[in-house]
Amino acid sequence: MLRKVLALDETGARTSNDIFVGTSHPMPSGRVFGGQVLAQAVVAATRTLPDDRHPHSLHGYFLRPGDVRAPITFAVDRVHDGRSFSRRRIQAYQEGVPIFSGIASFQDDDPGMEHEMPMPDVPAPEDLPDPAQTHADHPQSGLLLRANPIEVRHTTGDIWLRVDEPSPQQTVWTRIRGPLGDDPALHRAALAYLSDFTIQEPVMRASGVAWSDRGVKTASLDHAIWWHRPARADEWLLYVQESPSSQGGRGLALGRLYRRDGALVATVAQEIMLRVPDRA
Numbered sequence: 001m002l003r004k005v006l007a008l009d010e011t012g013a014r015t016s017n018d019i020f021v022g023t024s025h026p027m028p029s030g031r032v033f034g035g036q037v038l039a040q041a042v043v044a045a046t047r048t049l050p051d052d053r054h055p056h057s058l059h060g061y062f063l064r065p066g067d068v069r070a071p072i073t074f075a076v077d078r079v080h081d082g083r084s085f086s087r088r089r090i091q092a093y094q095e096g097v098p099i100f101s102g103i104a105s106f107q108d109d110d111p112g113m114e115h116e117m118p119m120p121d122v123p124a125p126e127d128l129p130d131p132a133q134t135h136a137d138h139p140q141s142g143l144l145l146r147a148n149p150i151e152v153r154h155t156t157g158d159i160w161l162r163v164d165e166p167s168p169q170q171t172v173w174t175r176i177r178g179p180l181g182d183d184p185a186l187h188r189a190a191l192a193y194l195s196d197f198t199i200q201e202p203v204m205r206a207s208g209v210a211w212s213d214r215g216v217k218t219a220s221l222d223h224a225i226w227w228h229r230p231a232r233a234d235e236w237l238l239y240v241q242e243s244p245s246s247q248g249g250r251g252l253a254l255g256r257l258y259r260r261d262g263a264l265v266a267t268v269a270q271e272i273m274l275r276v277p278d279r280a
Helices: 002-006 034-046 139-147 184-195 201-206
Strands: 009-014 018-022 053-062 072-081 085-094 097-108 150-154 169-176 217-227 237-247 250-258 264-275
Touching: 002 034, 002 184, 018 034, 034 053, 034 072, 034 085, 034 097, 034 184, 034 217, 053 184, 169 184, 169 201, 184 217, 184 237, 184 250, 184 264, 201 237, 201 250, 201 264
Parallel strands: none
Antiparallel strands: 009 018, 018 072, 053 097, 053 217, 072 085, 085 097, 150 169, 169 237, 217 264, 237 250, 250 264
């Protein structure tokens, strides 16, 4: 399923931009999953560069909700190509209206100094419950989790139905369910895809807000990802997340993605809108 939505079509049309078209996963809400748009934007921008130049950062804004029934057009502007770095601006449209705007930076593989924050010690994913099974009878959560290409395991309990203990921090094991093959470019895009799932939860968990609470409204406002080291998105990754602040109906979440061998492979930041009717 994921490989299909990331296989963008080239229209053959040429303006000042390179043009690609993608389709969407079905979603219970009818709205396009933000991580899907991020991943498709990475694929579109990558298609305009040689294979040895890889994305190291993407910064984007979600402008409007997308409709899963309509195709998405991606326009890539070749902003700059230097000796080591390239920049691409990506605009995503539905029916001529922009739904996402971002800019990505690419770099050749270069040697340099290295350090990384260590991965925390947490239970292994095999020792944790699968929320797709534990919430199988819940009409909304169960359907979303069963149909989702992303698999998750919360190390301290999920927040689908309730928050047992409010905290601005959580850790989640995550991966793409099906095999993706061996193309590193596809795994980088898939990493962007899964980086948008559960990153909102530290903001919600900090205030004791569960997904099933009546009237809760969330929306991703912007998203940034920095790729550090190679990783397979179809193997378990530990997503260490925290929320340093929430205010004014907005909350900021930060995340670090680790391979099981302890290597830090990506860092993520996202600000969300969070509104709960009975909590002004």
